[in-house]
Amino acid sequence: MTTLRDIAEALGVSRTSVSNAFNRPDQLSPDLKDRILAKAKELGYLGPDPVARMLRTGQAGAIGIVFAESLPFAFSDPAAITLLQGVAAVCEPVDKALVLLPALDEAAAQTAIRSAAVDGFIVYCLPEGSPVMPALRERGRPLATVDQRPIPGIPAVRIDDRAGAETCARHLLDLGHRRFGIIAMEMNLTSTGGLVTGDRFADSRFSGTTERLRGYERGLGRAGILLDQVVIYEADDPGEEAGKTAALTVLQQSPRPTALLVMSDRLAIGAMQAAEALGLAVPRDLSIVGFDDIPAAAQVTPALTTIRQPFFEKGRTVAAAVLDPAATPDVTLFPYDLIVRSSTGPAPDRAVGS
Amino acid sequence: MTTLRDIAEALGVSRTSVSNAFNRPDQLSPDLKDRILAKAKELGYLGPDPVARMLRTGQAGAIGIVFAESLPFAFSDPAAITLLQGVAAVCEPVDKALVLLPALDEAAAQTAIRSAAVDGFIVYCLPEGSPVMPALRERGRPLATVDQRPIPGIPAVRIDDRAGAETCARHLLDLGHRRFGIIAMEMNLTSTGGLVTGDRFADSRFSGTTERLRGYERGLGRAGILLDQVVIYEADDPGEEAGKTAALTVLQQSPRPTALLVMSDRLAIGAMQAAEALGLAVPRDLSIVGFDDIPAAAQVTPALTTIRQPFFEKGRTVAAAVLDPAATPDVTLFPYDLIVRSSTGPAPDRAVGS
DNA sequence: CTGTTAGCGCATTCAA
DNA sequence: TTGAATGCGCTAACAG
Numbered sequence: 001m002t003t004l005r006d007i008a009e010a011l012g013v014s015r016t017s018v019s020n021a022f023n024r025p026d027q028l029s030p031d032l033k034d035r036i037l038a039k040a041k042e043l044g045y046l047g048p049d050p051v052a053r054m055l056r057t058g059q060a061g062a063i064g065i066v067f068a069e070s071l072p073f074a075f076s077d078p079a080a081i082t083l084l085q086g087v088a089a090v091c092e093p094v095d096k097a098l099v100l101l102p103a104l105d106e107a108a109a110q111t112a113i114r115s116a117a118v119d120g121f122i123v124y125c126l127p128e129g130s131p132v133m134p135a136l137r138e139r140g141r142p143l144a145t146v147d148q149r150p151i152p153g154i155p156a157v158r159i160d161d162r163a164g165a166e167t168c169a170r171h172l173l174d175l176g177h178r179r180f181g182i183i184a185m186e187m188n189l190t191s192t193g194g195l196v197t198g199d200r201f202a203d204s205r206f207s208g209t210t211e212r213l214r215g216y217e218r219g220l221g222r223a224g225i226l227l228d229q230v231v232i233y234e235a236d237d238p239g240e241e242a243g244k245t246a247a248l249t250v251l252q253q254s255p256r257p258t259a260l261l262v263m264s265d266r267l268a269i270g271a272m273q274a275a276e277a278l279g280l281a282v283p284r285d286l287s288i289v290g291f292d293d294i295p296a297a298a299q300v301t302p303a304l305t306t307i308r309q310p311f312f313e314k315g316r317t318v319a320a321a322v323l324d325p326a327a328t329p330d331v332t333l334f335p336y337d338l339i340v341r342s343s344t345g346p347a348p349d350r351a352v353g354s
Numbered sequence: 355m356t357t358l359r360d361i362a363e364a365l366g367v368s369r370t371s372v373s374n375a376f377n378r379p380d381q382l383s384p385d386l387k388d389r390i391l392a393k394a395k396e397l398g399y400l401g402p403d404p405v406a407r408m409l410r411t412g413q414a415g416a417i418g419i420v421f422a423e424s425l426p427f428a429f430s431d432p433a434a435i436t437l438l439q440g441v442a443a444v445c446e447p448v449d450k451a452l453v454l455l456p457a458l459d460e461a462a463a464q465t466a467i468r469s470a471a472v473d474g475f476i477v478y479c480l481p482e483g484s485p486v487m488p489a490l491r492e493r494g495r496p497l498a499t500v501d502q503r504p505i506p507g508i509p510a511v512r513i514d515d516r517a518g519a520e521t522c523a524r525h526l527l528d529l530g531h532r533r534f535g536i537i538a539m540e541m542n543l544t545s546t547g548g549l550v551t552g553d554r555f556a557d558s559r560f561s562g563t564t565e566r567l568r569g570y571e572r573g574l575g576r577a578g579i580l581l582d583q584v585v586i587y588e589a590d591d592p593g594e595e596a597g598k599t600a601a602l603t604v605l606q607q608s609p610r611p612t613a614l615l616v617m618s619d620r621l622a623i624g625a626m627q628a629a630e631a632l633g634l635a636v637p638r639d640l641s642i643v644g645f646d647d648i649p650a651a652a653q654v655t656p657a658l659t660t661i662r663q664p665f666f667e668k669g670r671t672v673a674a675a676v677l678d679p680a681a682t683p684d685v686t687l688f689p690y691d692l693i694v695r696s697s698t699g700p701a702p703d704r705a706v707g708s
Numbered sequence: 709c710t711g712t713t714a715g716c717g718c719a720t721t722c723a724a
Numbered sequence: 725t726t727g728a729a730t731g732c733g734c735t736a737a738c739a740g
Contacts, residue, residue, distance in 0.1 A: 003733055014711040019735060029709065046494045050469040051414065052733035054405045055716050061469050062453065071442030071452065075435050088425030092456055097470055098425065099416065100442070100452040108449055115404040115415050116451055117471045140400045301655070357717055368727040373719060383725065406717035409732050 002045040011039050022048050054117060062097040063322055064118035066132065068125050068189065070104040077238060078266075078294040079311050080124065083146065086315020087122060094323065103132045104189070110135040120322035122146065127188055127205035144321035144328070146314055149207040155321040155328040157314050161211035162218070164307040164336045165261070168289045169219025171305070171338055172259045176347035177287060178223065180230040181250035181257035182216055183243060183267050185209045193236025195249065198227030200234075212263045212291065231257060235267050243270020244277075251278055251286070258286060258347045265290035265297045265306055272300060272343065283345030293339055302342035309336045356399040365393050376402050408471060416451040417676055418472035420486065422479045422543065424458040431592060432620070432648040433665050434478065437500065440669020441476060448677065457486045458543070464489040474676035476500065481542055481559035498675035498682070500668055503561040509675040509682040511668050515565035516572070518661040518690045519615070522643045523573025525659070525692055526613045530701035531641060532577065534584040535604035535611035536570055537597060537621050539563045547590025549603065552581030554588075566617045566645065585611060589621055597624020598631075605632055605640070612640060612701045619644035619651045619660055626654060626697065637699030647693055656696035663690045 008015045013032065020027045021036040028036075040047075054060050065087060067074040074080050084098075091098055099118050103109035103126065113121070113135045120142035126132060128149050136143055143154050150156035172180070184196070187204035198217065204210040217227050231253045235242035243266060250257060251274060262268035268290030272282055280286045282302055290297060293308035314334055321328040362369045367386065374381045375390040382390075394401075408414050419441060421428040428434050438452075445452055453472050457463035457480065467475070467489045474496035480486060482503050490497055497508050504510035526534070538550070541558035552571065558564040571581050585607045589596040597620060604611060605628060616622035622644030626636055634640045636656055644651060647662035668688055675682040 001733095004735095005733075015733090016712080016735075017710060020710090023735080027709075032710085047468055047492055048735090049409075049733050051405060051408045051471050052716090053469065053735075054471060055403075055409050055718090055733080056735045058716080060405065060471070061466075062471075064451075071446055072439040075439045075442065081429050081435065085426040085429045088429065088454070088456070092425055095462055095466060097418075097466060098454040100454065102442070102446055112415075112449060112451055114401055115407065117405050117408065117414070117416075138401055299653075355717095358719095359717080369717095370719080370727060371725090374726090377719080381725075386726085402719090403717050406732090407719075409717080409734090410719045412732080 002040075002043045004045075004048065007036065007040050007043055007045055010043065011035060019048065051117075060117040060119045061095065062099050062118045063091060063120045063122065063319070064099040064101050064113075064116050065122040065124060066101040066103050066109070066113065066126070066136070068103055068127060068130070071100055071102045073104070074102070078296065079292050082294075082311035083124065083315040086312040086317075087319040088315075089312070090316050090319040090323070096323070103130070106131050113139060120144075120325075122318050122322055123148065125206070125208070128207065129205060142322050142325040144318045144325070146318045147208060150331045152330075155318075155325065156331040157317045157321065157334065158331070159309045159334045159336045161208050162215040164291065164309070165212040165215025165263075166219035167215075167336075167338050168261055168291070168307060169216050170222065171340070171344065172261065172287060172289060173219065173223050175259075175287060175344060176349070177259035178225065178347065178349070179255055179257045179259070180220065180225065181247075181253070181260045182213070182230055182232045183246045183250065183260060183262040183271055184213060184232060184234045185238060185263040185267065186236065187234060191234055191236055193234050193242065193246070196232050196234045198232060209263065216261050238264060238266055240266050240270035240273070243267030244274045245270070247271035247274030248277070251275065251280065258349060259344070260286065260288045262288060262290050265292045265294045265304060268304055268306070268343075269296060269300055272304070282343050285348055287344040287347070289344055297339075298341070305341045305344040306339055307336050308339050310334050356394075356397045358402065361390065361394050361397055361399055364397065365389060373402065405471075414471040414473045415449065416453050416472045417445060417474045417476065417673070418453040418455050418467075418470050419476040419478060420455040420457050420463070420467065420480070420490070422457055422481060422484070425454055425456045427458075428456070432650065433646050436648075436665035437478065437669040440666040440671075441673040442669075443666070444670050444673040444677070450677070457484070460485050467493060474498075474679075476672050476676055477502065479560070479562070482561065483559060496676050496679040498672045498679070500672045501562060504685045506684075509672075509679065510685040511671045511675065511688065512685070513663045513688045513690045515562050516569040518645065518663070519566040519569025519617075520573035521569075521690075521692050522615055522645070522661060523570050524576065525694070525698065526615065526641060526643060527573065527577050529613075529641060529698060530703070531613035532579065532701065532703070533609055533611045533613070534574065534579065535601075535607070535614045536567070536584055536586045537600045537604065537614060537616040537625055538567060538586060538588045539592060539617040539621065540590065541588060545588055545590055547588050547596065547600070550586050550588045552586060563617065570615050592618065592620055594620050594624035594627070597621030598628045599624070601625035601628035602631070605629065605634065612703065613698070614640065614642045616642060616644050619646045619648045619658060622658055622660070622697075623650060623654055626658070636697050639702055641698040641701070643698055651693075652695070659695045659698040660693055661690050662693050664688050
């Protein structure tokens with residue numbers, strides 16, 4: 001392998017000059033520069049080794065983003081993709097590459113994190129208590145979190161999930177619904193899913209799940225409805241299929257809920273499929289409200305009522321936080337909006353005066 | 355900053371032992387190991403510096419993937435996402451991180467490529483003649499390309515786009531269509547789009563675009579139809595909106611085409627929106643065939659007839675090629691399939707015997 | 709404009 | 725088991 005030094009020696013010039021020929025061509029007489037470049041080509045020099053440069057300069061030129069899931073899984077999540085777009089939108093102009101780091105296998109993740117050449121880490125949706133977090137802190141690089149429980153001293157960006165969920169519940173209450181089902185996201189990475197009771201969520205490792213459940217609870221509480229009185233099903237993964245499975249069970253309870261509070265749009269879309277399979281018309285027989293407002297939410301039929309949150313902006317903001325930690329507030333709370341579309345309507349009981 | 359040496363000195367042991375304490379804990383007496391780890395913690399040692407280790411070992415533990423577009427754009431492409439899933443599926447088990455590198459700005463891309471700490475590069479859909487390619491070769495790392503013109507000596511994975519496109523044309527011909535419109539993908543990164551003639555495509559820098567056009571040409575040729583006799587519109591970007599714009603123009607030509615050959619599903623979905631806006635029923639008044647079979651193709655109404663290609667598998671294959679270049683054939687051609695759904699039907703003229 | 713000097717932090721021989 | 729020595733390839737000061 002040819003190095004800087006080889007070409008310096010071959011030419012009888014200093015290593016600095018060779019380095020300059022590549023990095024600061026204007027600090028060199030054009031003639032010398034050309035001779036150096038020519039000789040470099042002749043010797044098959046591949047250009048300054050990026051790793052050696054990093055070692056010398058202390059700059060990696062990349063920022064890492066760690067996902068709680070496996071990467072193929074993460075890519076199936078439209079919310080994560082949009083977030084990534086926001087991150088990329090700020091990294092690209094400042095010439096930082098993006099390094100994707102999965103954290104499903106926590107041991108592997110720790111190794112990956114310890115050996116990633118990055119200038120900082122974005123941490124997405126990690127469950128509480130994950131051993132990945134300590135590994136991250138040990139790297140001593142700037143950190144910022146998105147969509148997870150804020151950690152003191154580390155910039156966090158998120159929305160008020162609890163308030164968003166409460167808004168969903170109130171929307172349904174306002175429409176006259178009184179019998180509810182809840183389809184919950186996973187409580188932790190190894191959930192097997194199934195019917196659960198509200199108190200189980202005390203153990204939830206995912207902040208979004210916990211908060212949204214509390215929001216539903218608070219919202220329903222305004223009508224005197226307790227979580228014990230509602231059917232809760234925890235999905236076993238974030239996909240549409242899991243939502244369908246969940247809804248199939250929830251909708252066979254009696255009395256059948258007239259409204260479903262669903263913690264994510266993907267699950268909600270699955271729930272709509274379940275309703276169709278059961279011959280239930282949405283929203284006539286059943287109202288469904290999702291969460292997130294992923295692009296598909298507006299495209300399904302009927303279009304999904306949901307909570308919109310600004311994933312792209314959130315991505316931009318975390319990226320900026322990692323790039324300039326000093327200038328970043330401890331927690332950035334983004335606004336959310338209830339987007340009322342066609343999947344929610346008046347409670348059927350009401351129509352018959354019950 | 356604390357280093358290996360600091361802790362070695364503080365403890366009066368060798369640097370080797372400290373290194374071993376972290377990397378080969380079993381090569382050390384448990385007692386010494388514990389003392390080292392304790393002292394490391396005490397001194398605030400962050401663990402072996404990944405960059406220094408890379409320099410020493412020559413392994414970056416990551417593979418790069420370069421996109422022709424900007425990253426936010428690339429992420430909006432369902433095909434790219436699925437490909438990425440495949441790539442991730444093979445990188446994850448072997449503990450390689452994924453480094454995303456945009457190449458829209460070619461100068462910036464060259465710098466990014468020269469300074470990326472990766473063990474190899476996957477190159478996706480780069481236009482022919484891009485200056486990014488030479489920069490990539492100069493790095494002297496394993497390379498593999500997907501969905502672009504194969505370069506001798508570099509493993510390539512793709513499908514036979516030309517044959518796939520020909521299949522689309524024949525399908526429509528078989529249904530009795532004789533008046534066609536073509537909605538083409540971009541010919542190069544700076545296309546402004548608009549109505550074009552077939553010969554313009556001689557200049558196309560994107561292999562998929564060129565090949566698919568040739569395929570349409572060959573297919574239509576079987577019925578004696580020349581490209582001159584069909585309306586061709588080049589979209590100015592890959593998104594649905596561009597497809598709608600294109601179709602709006604194409605469908606206002608007279609005589610109006612009864613069938614649209616569209617080079618991608620995203621454009622085709624846009625074209626369906628255009629048809630709807632013009633009050634044209636698909637497939638009664640207009641047949642549309644896409645390309646790629648992205649997930650949305652099955653979900654739109656009517657469901658899109660299209661060419662399915664195995665993006666996930668393609669991702670796995672390129673990744674494997676970069677990881678083990680020796681074991682890789684020069685070009686891997688994947689199969690494709692015409693998926694006939696509801697967006698294509700008999701030509702309307704035929705019904706009235708014209 | 710050009711060269712000299714001095715490490716960046718580590719892992720890997722090899723010998724003890 | 726442990727340690728000493730060596731250099732991976734580069735760039736940033738600084739001096740000429």
